[in-house]
Amino acid sequence: MSAPAVVPPSKAELSTRRFGTPLREMVGVHQRARGDAPARARFLLCRPLGQEAVRTAAIYRVLADQLAREGCDSLRFDYHGTGDSPGEEAEQSMAGWVDDVLAAHVHLSPQDGTPVHWFGMGLGATLAARAVQRARQPPRHLVLWEPVFDGSAYAQALLAGHRAELSREFDEPWERLLRTGKVTEPTLPGDVLGFGIGPRLADELKQIHDATPAPALRRGVKVTCALHPEQRPALAALETSPLLKLHMIETRIDWLSSQAQGTAIVPPDLPRTLLASLA
DSSP, rough: OOOOOOOOOOOOTEEEEEEEETTEEEEEEEEOOOSSSSOSEEEEEEEOOOHHHHHHHHHHHHHHHHHHHHHHHEEEETTTTTTTSOOOOGOOHHHHHHHHHHHHHHOOOOOSOOOOOEEEEEEHHHHHHTTTTTTTSSSSSSEESSOOOOHHHHHHHHHHHHHHHHHHHHHHHHHHHHHTTTTHHHHHHHHEEEEEOOOOHHHHHTOOOOOOOOOOOOOOTTTEEEEGGGGGGGGGGGOOOOHHHHHHHSOOOOOOOGGGGGGGGGHHHHHHHHHTTOO
């Protein structure tokens, strides 16, 4: 039997939204559930940082479309100072982006009783885990995919990714590029992988020591955390909670690499894990 044809979303299902405050405006894409029935749930899709956001953009489109076919609305958005949202990159902070997640949640939640779920990848997952502590009406389910547990290691990965991309572009080892003066050593704060990271954000990244879902669990929020086996000890103390489900990621992908860009690399267990939160 042949696979069913993939029907692209109609213009009526997609709309660009501007929300937030005049001083902290954001832009997002709202995708409505297909059909005439009321949405069974709404999903707030929190994106990661910089090039990871660019290289996972196709994944977020695929997820939004699958959610629409399952009768769910979704909102994927750019934090202030990122993507299509106004604001200066170098002036951004994790604290400000947590505020953005909360503003997006309010925008998505019309208080009509429809359950709201949050999903985040990478730093987006870390932001969502922090934002849930302050949400007036928290989401019903929080899905965290590869949250950043160790900020120092993440900062070093950003720098290493920058070096690797330039080495690939010039087709020369990094050390040789440095000797010839074609490149300079990346630093934080600074421009890394084409994204300006200011002093405040650089300091906040280095101060990340965990992305614990404990506050969400204390508020009665169901949490699914998708992580790699070596990260599991970070959540060992929470595994007895009936609200927490751990998922070991099947496919390891370097989202900092340009080779990760494209819809062909949507991890097959990602949509399954997200849709399982509807149960």
